[in-house]
Amino acid sequence: EVQLVESGGGLVKPGGSLRLSCAASGFTFSSYSMNWVRQAPGKGLEWVSSISSSSSYIYYADSVKGRFTISRDNAKNSLYLQMNSLRAEDTAVYYCARGSDPRRSGFSLGYWGQGTLVTVSS
Amino acid sequence: DIQMTQSPSSLSASVGDRVTITCQASQDISNYLNWYQQKPGKAPKLLIYDASNLETGVPSRFSGSGSGTDFTFTISSLQPEDIATYYCQQYDNLPTFGGGTKVEIK
Numbered sequence: 753e754v755q756l757v758e759s760g761g762g763l764v765k766p767g768g769s770l771r772l773s774c775a776a777s778g779f780t781f782s783s784y785s786m787n788w789v790r791q792a793p794g795k796g797l798e799w800v801s802s803i804s805s806s807s808s809y810i811y812y813a814d815s816v817k818g819r820f821t822i823s824r825d826n827a828k829n830s831l832y833l834q835m836n837s838l839r840a841e842d843t844a845v846y847y848c849a850r851g852s853d854p855r856r857s858g859f860s861l862g863y864w865g866q867g868t869l870v871t872v873s874s
Numbered sequence: 875d876i877q878m879t880q881s882p883s884s885l886s887a888s889v890g891d892r893v894t895i896t897c898q899a900s901q902d903i904s905n906y907l908n909w910y911q912q913k914p915g916k917a918p919k920l921l922i923y924d925a926s927n928l929e930t931g932v933p934s935r936f937s938g939s940g941s942g943t944d945f946t947f948t949i950s951s952l953q954p955e956d957i958a959t960y961y962c963q964q965y966d967n968l969p970t971f972g973g974g975t976k977v978e979i980k
Binding site: 787789796797802811814847852856859860865 | 875906908910912917918919920923924929961963965968969970971972973974
C-alpha cells in the first residue's frame with residue numbers, strides 16, 4: 753500500500769525557516785517524481801514544487817521560487833521541502849503527492865499524504 | 875501561467891440530480907486536465923485524468939469531457955457521499971488548479 757506521511761509543520765515567525773519531510777513507503781520511491789501541493793485555510797489548492805525521480809528536473813511555483821528548495825533522498829525514501837523567508841501567505845496545509853501511474857503524467861496526483869500544517873505568524 | 879476558471883464556485887442540488895461543473899483554461903491545454911474531489915479535512919482524491927478517463931475504483935456516475943480550453947465534469951446522479959469540493963487541474967505546463975466548486979445537498 754502506498755503511504756506518504758508528512759512531518760515538520762508548525763508555528764514559525766515571518767522571515768523564519770522550516771523543513772518539511774515526507775516519508776514514502778509501499779512503492780519504489782526512486783522511480784517516481786514527487787510534488788508538494790499546499791492549501792491555505794479555507795482556500796483552494798496550489799501546486800508548489802516538483803522533483804523528478806533522480807532530482808535532475810526541479811520546478812517551482814513563482815510564489816515560492818528563490819525561497820523554497822525541494823529535494824529528495826532516494827536511499828531514505830524521503831522527500832523534503834526547505835522553506836526559508838517565510839511569509840504569512842505561506843500559511844497552509846502542505847501535502848506531498850505522487851502520480852497515480854508511471855505510464856501517465858507525474859502531475860496526475862493519485863496519491864497524497866495527510867498533510868502538515870505550517871503557520872507563519874508573529 | 876495558465877489560468878483555470880472554474881464555475882460555479884458553489885452549487886446546491888438534490889440527491890439524484892445531474893450536476894455539471896465547467897473549467898476553462900486561459901490557453902489550449904489539449905486534454906491535460908484532471909478532476910479531484912476533496913472532502914473536508916481530507917486530502918484530494920483524483921477522479922478523472924486526461925480530461926475524460928476514470929481513475930481506477932471511481933464510480934461510473936463521475937465523468938469528464940472536453941479538450942482545448944473548455945472542459946466539463948459531470949455527476950450523473952448526485953449521491954449524499956458526493957458532498958465535497960471539486961477542483962480541475964491543468965498540467966500542460968506547470969500545474970495550476972481551478973478555484974474549486976463546493977457541492978452541497980439541497
